[in-house]
Amino acid sequence: MTDLSLKAVLDTAMTSEEGITFSVSDNWKQGRTAFGGFTAALLLSAARSLVDGLPPLRSALINFTAPVSSPPTLSGRLLRRGRNVTTVQVDAHCEGKLAATAVFSFGVAQDSHVVESLPAPAAIAPEKAEPFVPEGVVLPVNFLRNFEVRLIDGHRPFSGAETGYVRVWARHKDPEIHDHPEALMSIADLLPPAVFSMARKPGPNSSMNWICNFLSEDLTTKNGWWMLESRLTMAQDGYSSQVMRAWNAKGELVVDGMQSVVIFV
Secondary structure: OOOOOHHHHHOOOEEOOOOEEOOOOHHHEEOOEEOHHHHHHHHHHHHHHHOOOOOOEEEEEEEEOOOOOOOOEEEEEEEEEOOOEEEEEEEEEEOOEEEEEEEEEEEOOOOOOOOOOOOOOOOOOHHHOEEOOOOOOOOOOOHHHHEEEEEEEEOOOOOOOOOOEEEEEEEEOOHHHOOOHHHHHHHOOOOOOHHHHOOOOOOOEEEEEEEEEEOOOOOOOHHHOEEEEEEEEEEEOOEEEEEEEEEOOOOOEEEEEEEEEEEOO
16 A cells, blocks of 8 residues: 555545544554554544544553454444533444554643643753664664654663663654644654663563543644654563653644553663
């Protein structure tokens, strides 16, 4: 299949009695499954299509249960439409088997005198940062070719670093998707597991879940650039936990999340 941008994939949506089906082109693959951020974006798109009049996205709880190895069919249901928060569940099935499930919470803004933020750390401009993937290096994941990624701080995968940390600038190469909520949902999961910075040799991994809070109603950023950070919290017995954040180009924290990853290194 010809490579498709995320916007082009979303445009392939076909609705049937079973649910919504999307194409999965090879450029969104990560080993034998689709890239997790891509799957999350499809789940969000389905939720927004299935339920009318949703307020802004506030939280997502995503569980990756099996590889998305074929075009998924997504079905969902409205769990509750409250006065302030609307909750929607979406499941993705591949060949009749559950591959991923998500619970999205959409909420109206509330009046509050409490305001707190976590500004982005200082960083050089994206145009001045070096590429995350050095020239001549080919990584064994297809999905990265959909993005422009530049290293700000921290360590690349499998560099044997003393800490599991990396911070980058990243954006979709396709500008048509920049202002869509699905663009942020997919790119916020872009970075490899933070533990891989400490690993001394390559190896596979599998994300089990992803919990992320959306802290602004504005899910856009200047010229599509997001500052992404992934920081290892703990790694033991082949499992790791990490904190993942996304700031917009103005340095405002927009996504605050956590992920559990199975690692085979």
